[in-house]
Amino acid sequence: MLNYGVIGVGPVFQNFQVEGLLQSQSVNLYTACDLKEDLLTSVQQQYDFKKCCTDYGELLQDSNIDVVLLNLPQHKHRDIAVAAAKAGKNIYVEKPFASNLKDAKAIMSACEKHGVKLCVGHQRRFITTERKAKEIIDEGYLGTVYKIRVIASWWQDISEEKRAWLTDFELGGGGPLLRWGVHKTDTMRFLLDQEAVRVFAEWDQFVFDQPHITVEDTLVALYRFEGGVIGELEVGNAQREAGFQRGETIEIWGDKGTLWYQPSTGEMELYSVEKSTNVINPDAFMRTSYEPDGKEMTRIHDRFVESIEKDTDPPITGEDGYKALEMAVGAYRSAQSKKVVHFPLDNE
Ligand SMILES: NC(=O)c1ccc[n+]([C@@H]2O[C@H](COP(=O)([O-])OP(=O)(O)OC[C@H]3O[C@@H](n4cnc5c(N)ncnc54)[C@H](O)[C@@H]3O)[C@@H](O)[C@H]2O)c1
Incomplete structure (x- = not known):
């Protein structure tokens, strides 16, 4: 079981993701991060996160976090994903991978350089x-x-x-x-x-x-x-x-x-x-x-965690996310x- 730090706990997290994450035997919801403090309070209570914070830098410094889950608008993916890769965190990024191809490449390069796994949220393949x-x-x-x-x-x-x-x-x-x-x-x-x-x-x-x-x-x-x-x-x-x-x-x-x-x-x-x-x-x-x-959602995260633990390819690679975006x-x-x-x- 790996510890997840979730950045962005807005509607997609609450309506599409959290139930599948809670059903997974591989995911432990550890830290919730969002700019909205009131949202954090309710999400922490509801889903039993151990910690919460408004600064994603704090989350990235926490050595307990294995996987960073980005539930943010696509134009915010690049900077946070690159910082997460530098901090040695594995990354699950929601689709669309990025708002442009250059950002997507930058994320892929950072993950490769820092040896972390990357999975893009095309969970619909698992329907x-x-x-x-x-x-x-x-x-x-x-x-x-x-x-x-x-x-x-x-x-x-x-x-x-x-x-x-x-x-x-x-x-x-x-x-x-x-x-x-x-x-x-x-x-x-x-x-x-x-x-x-x-x-x-x-x-x-x-x-x-x-x-x-x-x-x-x-x-x-x-x-x-x-x-x-x-x-x-x-x-x-x-x-x-x-x-x-x-x-x-x-x-x-x-x-x-x-x-x-x-x-x-x-x-x-x-x-x-x-x-x-x-x-x-x-x-x-x-x-x-x-x-x-x-x-x-449970399937894709189970497979992603397995790929981290066994050092195999993630279920949806950066290349897959890039091609769909391209x-x-x-x-x-x-x-x-x-x-x-x-x-x-x-x-x-
Ligand atoms: N996989 C799917 O089927 C699916 C479906 C719909 C949307 N999505 C994707 O999910 C992502 C999130 O969508 P949404 O509708 O929840 O977006 P949203 O903008 O409504 O919510 C994003 C949340 O992130 C927070 N946030 C923004 N910047 C932040 C930062 N720097 N640090 C911490 N928190 C920050 C906001 O406060 C907000 O609560 C988007 O990329 C969207 O395309 C995926």
Whole structure:
């Protein structure tokens, strides 16, 4: 069991992370750090942290801390992660890895230089449904995959949003594509085991076009992957009436079958000409549901702690986080320039 120091105990920590961390046998919540003292007091009492502080430097000096968990806006990742690496702490950083590629590289270099492990928070790879989809593809039920379509588009009103990093492109590095689209670029890489070679994207502000909002509310990107797969990614927060679950779907086509699923509901449909499937069902057409068990956060942290203890690769490496971010940055550069953008990108 390793001691975690959590920097940033805002909504994501409380709503998405803490339950999974508490369920882990590998994680001991040791110190909570946040600029907001009232938040610290309530979080410390609620989750039984041993210590709390408002200065992350204090946390980094504590030799009891093995892992630093960064739950901060992405433009704050670089400085704190580099300081944590220098202090010899292993780092779990929330997605998006950083607000730009240069910062992401700086974090990776610091971790390498100081010999600490780095894991980027793409926990969605550990959702039950995503793992089942990967298994179906890897077992060959779709044959050779040639097309993937990922939609992550729902309604989220940001007109009154006070956190500038969510509405200011310069500060945060992007809008919905960076906020949740990077989970999907990561999903594409995970499912396909291929890297993108080029992208063309279109974006706009169809609904949230107020002067203080400089991020997209709609973006569609078309990727080509090294193995030939064509990938389409649609993200946005302007899709009315589409709840989070209905607005999130993945479709994959191969020469022997088609798979459609919704990661968060677990709804899944498979057509395969390979009938002898014992992975799922002996029929060519299957409609089923793999109820997600909600344990993805526990799984990723268990695996990360194991990688530290056994000195193996983290479940999601810095390179993985970088590639997911690079796919998003490439789409932005294409949308801005109205040109096809080729990978790898210049990271300056
Ligand atoms: N993995 C996922 O599925 C997922 C989902 C949503 C968001 N996220 C990511 O989680 C991160 C946090 O999101 P959020 O909505 O909680 O952000 P937030 O800005 O609402 O909260 C961040 C917290 O960090 C604190 N903080 C800021 N600077 C600090 C500093 N220097 N020292 C100590 N504390 C500091 C703030 O006071 C705040 O309480 C973001 O990077 C976001 O993209 C991940």
